Amino acid sequence: MRADSILFPTEAGLFCPEGGFHIDPLKPVERALITHGHSDHARFGHGAVMATAETLEIMRLRMGDGFAGATQVADGEMRIGGVTVGFHPAGHVLGSSQIAVEAGGRRIVVSGDYARQPNPTCAPFQPVPCDVFVTEATFGLPVFRFPDPTTQVVKLLSSMAEFPDRPHLIGAYALGKAQHVIALMREAGYDAPIAIHGALKVLCDFYAARGVELGELVPATAEDVAAQLVIAPPSAFASPWVQRFRDPVIGFASGWMAVRARARQRGVELPLVISDHVDWPALTGTLAELAPSEVWVTHGAEDGVIRWCELAQIPARPLRLVGYEDEAE
């Protein structure tokens, strides 16, 4: 059986006719397998959803009890219709998985979004041998080579020491990045209370309940915020919420911060290069390690990844799925 008849792109996303399901569908479908809880991958209104227990809980927390008609926790190898599926950690955010789909002796691994750097908030990426590897390409250019995140924590801590009277407001996406930044600070020995914007509370509580060490978190919604470090979703910086802070140092934690023009567009004073995606060496290293007979590229800088595959003599093609936000990080 040809790989592209097991799984192929449709308007609603990657579709597996033998199993009757979509993976990370962009529109409401009958049956969906979800790699992780980010809103562009985990949407509202599917008939049935299969995902890891963490991802299902994250979807419920973000969208309410009725986010899907029915849910099923992914557990081990499962038979769905004519195919076998398996969920394997992707190292991106809590609960994130690659989804392996096997039929007729061929295995396709859809990696969703993934990262190879150690991340204290989720299980590490597990390489799964496969015939076709479906990769993201968010940072699919050789200019993206992320530093060890501890260097970025040092950068933040030294700025807080340099400007002890200025609150440090760090923008970080609510699911994954916010908790990653907090956990990195705790790993570095920072034990003062950290203030979090209201929009982060539910997910931080969930991470903490799952055993991720986030330390003491206080609300950043009070008139007088009793913490020098404040974590908030990026959208909060355009709202009047930010006006309560006197002369803040505004930072942003994202892989995009590696490029100055991007950091400048954001208007940040303290760019922190902390990413939950693979950078170029990790992406190309993963492709070299797995040595699949074919690579499919979902979203991001496909051209760069496809050129690399061409040089490495691995057949590769873009899937051109529309709807995943390559900006979101």
Add this chain to the structure above:
Amino acid sequence: MKAFAALLERLAFTPARNAKLQLLQHYLERTPDPDRGWALAALTGDLELRRVTPSLLRGLAAERVDGELLALSYDFVGDLAETIALLWPEGAEDDPSLSQAVALLQGTGKAALPGAIAGMLDRLGPSERLAFLKLATGNLRIGVSARMARTALAGMGVPSVPEIEEIWHGLAPPYAPLFGWLGGGARPESAALAPFRPVMLSTPTDLDELRALDPGDYLAEWKWDGIRVQAVSEGGMRRLYSRTGEDISHAFPDVIEAMDFDGTADGELIVRREGEVAPFGDLQKRLNRKTVGKGLLASHPAGLRLYDLLLWDGRDLRAEPLGARRTVLEAVDFGPRIDISPLLDFATWEDLAALRAEPPAAVIEGVMIKRRDSAYVAGRPRGPWFKWKRDPMVVDAVLIYAQRGHGKRSGFHSDFTFGLWDGGELVPVGKAYFGFTDAELRELDRFVRQNTVERYGPVRALAPKLVVEVAFEGLNRSTRHRSGVAMRFPRISRIRWDKPAAEADRLETLEAML
């Protein structure tokens, strides 16, 4: 190199002056000689290095990265030095010093340069590679003026900014004697010929304050709308300095040629045609030029209008009273390009107010009032010298765009573009960032949020509803502005919540003020 790269990165993203100063001062305090001296020179643009061309860099990158990947990367990053810094293969990092990098760029011949640059890049991490490449391409663009650097230096030790300025022009990178002095050592001897001497500045005043003073104790003269300069001619060396000590001689060869005296004079740099002082815009055409052509020298002849002498014929006059300095000044014939700012005849402050209200020329900004017995002291002491500016010009304009500010104004829309009516259309005529109180800023921000009709990235287009009174100090013709005029020093002097937008001023009103 790591500390220097970290400083550059931090400065590049820090908009606020005070925060920049603090970062700079701490770097200079914590970094050993001679690295800190080289860093200082690099930041202020005083470092002469061999310039590395983009084509050399492209060649180096092409040997290490696939051409297509390089093109895709450059397309995304938008800056060649940064692209190469980011994708250069990791080598064995060993943190060479800034001094080593400077020595390489100063001492390597053309043929050996590509190899030497590549060898250095192999030894650096990504952030240091970018710092090194920016240094090599002479393209630091960090926004640190020499003035800011001297302020940071003054924060490090006892010597004040004026004291540092006094010896600045005799110094060369990496400034070991300067740092020795700041650390408590001996003051470096001023080695430069025709050095800059720190200038004396005035404070603003008004009629209420003046009424408490005896007019008989003061001299008054016009305040000219030019550039305050110090003209120094000593031992055959002639230099023209801005009031912050920047050497601007190269842009004014006509003035330099006319400085046929031995001394240090304080005065106004102006463009003068047939005895009349030309508008500030004419002078602006002569500023910030590396060289100046014959045509411009003829069409925009520059000159000086002097009002004080600091040194004359080898004698330091600064401790003497202004009256005595003025007597020396008035006895000199400087030739046609240089004249003396005349004293105004007044007996009472009301007399002076009347002169100020009706100046004989449009290029007069107000009056200067100086105590007859004042010594020439550096800095801005309150009392001996006053500036009493003409009331600003004002127009009622409509707010049309807003953008968020930085630093303590984060989250507030504090950068405004305003327009005047031209037919049924509002034409943008300028931008204002200040003039309002913190309370007014909150109200303006609320107005912006409630009246946004469109967004272009960070810029919000506003419903044309709110009228603001904009005060400004002068007006020039401008080809760069759609309205054809450019305001000097515009600020929001009043918010006219009461005034309907249709009653704001028309572009013709502004043009009539030219």
